[in-house]
Amino acid sequence: MASHKTIFITGGASGIGRAVAIKFGSQGWFVGLADVNESGMKETAALLPTGKSSIHKLDVRDRAAWDAALEGCAEASGGRIDVVFNNAGIPLGGNLIENNAAEIERCLDINLKGVLFGAQAAHPWLKASAPGSCLLNTASAAGIYGTPGAAVYSATKFGVRAITECLDAEWAPDEIKVCDLMPGFIDTPLIDMNPNQQSNEHIRGRVLEAGLEITPVSEVAEAAWKAVHGDALHHRVGKTAHRIAFAARWMPGRLRKMTRTSLKPLGGH
Template sequence: MSTRKAIFITGGGSGIGRAIAEYFGGRGWFVGLGDIDAAGMQETQARIGNGFTFAHRFDVRDRVAWDTALDAFAMASGGRIDVLANNAGIPLGGTLDTNTTEEIERCLDINLKGVLFGAQAALPHLKKTAPGSCLLNTASAAGIYGTGGASVYSATKFGVRAVTEALDAEWAEYGINVRDLMPGFIDTPLIDKTPNQGSNESIRSRVLEGGLEITPPLAVAQAAWDAVHGDKLHTLVGKTAHRAAFASRWMPGRMRKMARASKRPLGN
């Protein structure tokens, strides 16, 4: 088995996934990328530029494709996977009555089923590099308190948080660490998309209109490094996430009023 540590990152073709890839790659790790965007992954590889990268195009909704991707990466990395970053995800905003069946199913399948499938596929690989190997899930500030105007997205991110907590218990006996990141609004291509098919206003516009901050991807990458090497189960990233966590715990009544007043998404 190689001595160079290895991380496989879904959604590695852009945004948070790319930032995590660059951060770990810059610290000597072998970096594997999974995405449906082949061109994006090639750009990420070029930005890392150290020769220790691997890219595999696949859809996280496909359980069999997960096994193929991780087996191929393990072979390329010298037989090891130390971290799986379950990062691939899509936004979905709008009130529930305006979300189409297709939108709801796609968001659930990518954001939640994709994370579960990734965990299943990664387990045998992470057992080999335990103790100290890690499953790192990308949750969201929208997994702290349900967000009006983003009910489906919030449900998926609450689900990711629950998966993290459940697997932290299940996998403790193997010496595998399970962690998640809970970012607020991050400056990635996702934030420039419209929240749903029926909208022509970008998420970024709504965030700025609401007076909320947009956090640079580097902050999430640094948080990912700290999460992998630390002992926090949930890592909050950005002021929005910290405010939501504080208010939901210590001022639930105020949080409820704020949520009713804003109806704006809190997630990354």
């Protein structure tokens, strides 16, 4: 067995996945990168210590591909996987009636089915390296309170939150830690995408127009490190996430009114 620890990261080609890879790599961990974007993964690997990473092309919607990627990572790392970071995801905004069937299904498949498949595939590896192993999922502030103009995306992130809470109990006898990250709007390439196929305005513009902050991706990497080494179940990242959680708990009526009258930051047009 390898003496170092290993983290396997989906969505490792850019954004949160890349930032978390750099953080763990800087601490001496072996980093397995998984994504559909091979060139992006190579760019991430170039930012990591030489010989301390591996690249695995993975579509998280493919259950069999998960097993192959994790086996490849374990082979490259010396037989050990301590953390699986279920991070791959895509945005989808706009009013629900604006979203077409194809983009709804793609968002559900990647953001939700991909996390379920990842958890299934990760379990034997994490059980073997327990105690101290961890399944870390990327949820969202949109999984704290539903985000107008992002019904499908919010549904997937509420789902990720539920998966985290369920597996926290299911996997406790195996001594596997399960937790998630709940970031607000993070400065990654995702917010420079159009929210849906009918929109020609980037998400970033809507966020700034709404007066919301965009959190540096380095803060998510630090939160991931703390999550893996801490005891909390949910880890909010950024002011927006903390404000939504506070309002949802202490002033739900006001939050409901705000969401019904405010500008929709992920809205379509």
